[in-house]
Amino acid sequence: MYDVIVVGGGISALSLLSYLPKHFKVAVVMDNNTSSSVMAQGGIASSLFEESIENHVQDTYIAGCNYGDIDVIRKMIETGNHVVRDLINRGIEFDQKAGRIDLGMEGAHAIPRIFHMNHDQTGKSVCAFMHAHIQPQVEVIYGRLTALHKDVYGKICGISVDDRVFSGQFVVLATGGYSGMFQPASNPSSAGVYAQMLALLSGCTLRDLEMVQFHPTMLTIDNKAICLVSEAVRGAGGVLVNEYGEPIMAKYLQRDLSPRHITSYEIFRRIQIGERIYLDISNIHNFAQQFPFINTQCEQFGLSERIPVAPGAHYTMGGIAADVNGATAVENLFVIGEAACTGFHGANRLASNSLLEGLAMGKLLAQTLINETLNPPGRIFSTVNIQYNRDFDHVSFMKYVGIVRDTENLNKYLKALNSNDNLTVFARLVTECAINRTSTLGAHVIKEKDVADRDKTNIVKHINGGTIVEFNSLRTKVT
16 A cells, blocks of 8 residues: 555656655556656756746747647746756756856757756666655556556545556556657657556546657668657757758758757658758767767767758657646546646647656645645545557558648548557547647648647547547646
8 A cells, every 4th residue: 555656767757756755655667667758868958047937938838839838837947947956956967068067059949958967868867866866665566557446536546557456545647658659759669658548538638639749850770760869969060951961941040950840840841752861960079979879879870970860759748637736637646747738838849848847747746745644545446447459550640640740631540540449549539639620730730731729729538438529728727
């Protein structure tokens, strides 16, 4: 019996664990020892050393195509900055230059504000540091989340991991996003999908599932994604060119540091007409020292000055509707990090805001749980189960619901999704959300359609045994 059960082991989970008191009895459920956070090459966007957070707030809001919740954005950045300060006070060593933290520049940021640790291994390094500073006694349970349990009052009271039942007063989903539904993807796992479906079937609302960010630059060999090439490479002077060496982003105001949805679309458009796109790194001084992981990957394929790149699914702005503290529509069920949709990212995530979000939501949820009265969880009254499946055509999903969408093709694809397995059901929900939003907005690009409908959001609910998708003006506000 636990006070808190956390499903997932990424940066949001680690942040939560680092702020929970020692007397909390906590279990962490993981299906393996890795997470998306560990794979994050980029850094942590933080305005800690700026006179005001307002420039960071505006950069986030604008990159999100004015679709985000400004109150949530402000709260997330403010709290994230506090966590970065706490990490520094605990002794974390961010990369430095001339005795000061070396702040990097990335796409759509007005000024350099990216904190790195061990160059292009920030996620792995920060997670390792935080793991060593966990406060409570934590039991790690390996396996897959297969059920959520409720008591007679409808409160979450535990979970099942494979065939084992674990009781807990509070359950936290820190399970990541659903970009693994696509191929190529920076994280090919579909594990986050099942948490989304369990939450939905348990009474949570899903929001804006059509909002999927495609990272512009994945090292691609023979149409196979090898690894992500961090935005920091372009921040350090990398230039996107075609096979003739012509810069492809010159027509945009922010050139190679344009927001990701703009850069991804431009690369995709050119690849569709037969061009080959590269990231020219010839002008980056000490590339191997600045980007050791990426350099190692390049060396394996004999690459030096030009890296062949293509866009791939990378991050999901949609997800389980939650407030900035992680609270959902189901009592005692919380969601943090990429699994949550709070309104922070809007229609497109600002570079390196994901690690900041994980840090912030972990602390905010810890503060919420600390103020709760700890009681034994209730007895199980009802259970929602989920079945895992592996038979899904990820390539076709990318083809029809990928970077550029066409309403006619979306409708054709929707009719072909006949199976009732969970991956296919979730694919239908994403596709329906994409069909509902008939105009381009941020990461949701409808072919030959202009931007519109910033005041509307896709809401997915499970009611009376059926799932409905509504396109209306409901927005989640900070509490």
